Amino acid sequence: MLLGGLLKFTLIDYPGRVAAVIFTQGCNYRCPFCHNPELVVPDLFHTPLSVEEVFSFLQKRRGQLQGIVVTGGEPTIHADLPEFLGKIKAMGYLVKLDTNGSRPDVVRAIADARLVDYWAMDIKSSLENYCNAAGVAADISLVKASVEVIRNAGVEYEFRTTAVKGIISETDMKGIRALIGAGSKYHVRRGNLKSKMLDAHLADRPDYSDEEWHKIQSCGGTL
Ligand code: SF4
Structure with a gap:
């Protein structure tokens, strides 16, 4: 494992649990709104943490x-x-795993081995707009496969989307609803244009109006 960071205490990253967060280094997507470019762009990587020290x-x-x-x-x-x-898991911890869903073979193997207690998968956009939001030529069939594995894993899960104007529209939100299906816990969060992002030019774009954001946000909740 290449570990890029450790947050030693959090009350908000694992719903209902007192937790720590381990950040892995490297990503196969290039979402323009990504808030962790130092975990994505190899030129920005810090020296990895010692796995032994984390354990x-x-x-x-x-x-x-x-x-x-x-x-x-x-x-x-x-x-x-x-x-x-x-x-x-062997140390007695509950495990929450965040993923972009691009590796359903890995997701399935981990789910089958019961190594995760809570799945959180990013849904970058509607299938039609997925590659634009992921910043790469994402294979949509892999994303769909991961959604199915996670929905049927038999543990808690959530899907979530970061919404930035010009990348996520109301039409995309309808497509996302169709992709993740009924009964799924789903959150949409507004991308913060003022914070650090992979594509620094996003800061120059206009944000959603209140009315536009209300329409986007109303697609959240348990579907
Ligand atoms: S937001 Fe996108 S680029 Fe950033 S870590 Fe997640 S999947 Fe990778």
């Missing part, structure tokens, strides 16, 4: 933290992710 921290926090969030970058690009999650 030493987890060992010390047993009984104090309930869950560990593994996020990225994109965790599923790392071949030893299942082993890594297995070690965290």
Whole structure:
């Protein structure tokens, strides 16, 4: 594993749990609104954390933290992710895994091995607009396959979208609803144009009007 960061305490990243967050380094997408370019663009990578030191921290926090969030970058690009999650589970932690869903084979293997207790998958946009939002020629069939695996994994899950004007429209939101199907927990969050983003030019774009945002936001919640 290449680990790019560790947040030692959070009450907001694992719903209902006191948790820590481990950030993996590297991603196969290039979402223009990405807030973690230093985990995505190799030229911006910091020296990776020591995996041993991260496990030493987890060992010390047993009984104090309930869950560990593994996020990225994109965790599923790392071949030893299942082993890594297995070690965290073996320490007695609940595991939440954040993914962009581009590797359904990995998602399926991890789900089958019961290594994750809570899945969170980004839905970048409608299928028609997916590559624009992901910043790469994303294979939509892989995204759809991951949605199906996660919906049927038998554990808690959520889908979520970061919405930025010019990338996500109301029409896209309808497409996203169709993609993830009924009964799924779904959140849409407004991209912060003032914060650091992979495409710095996004800061020059206009944001949604209140009316536009209301229409986008009304597509959130459990569908
Ligand atoms: S927002 Fe996009 S580019 Fe950034 S880590 Fe997630 S999938 Fe990768």
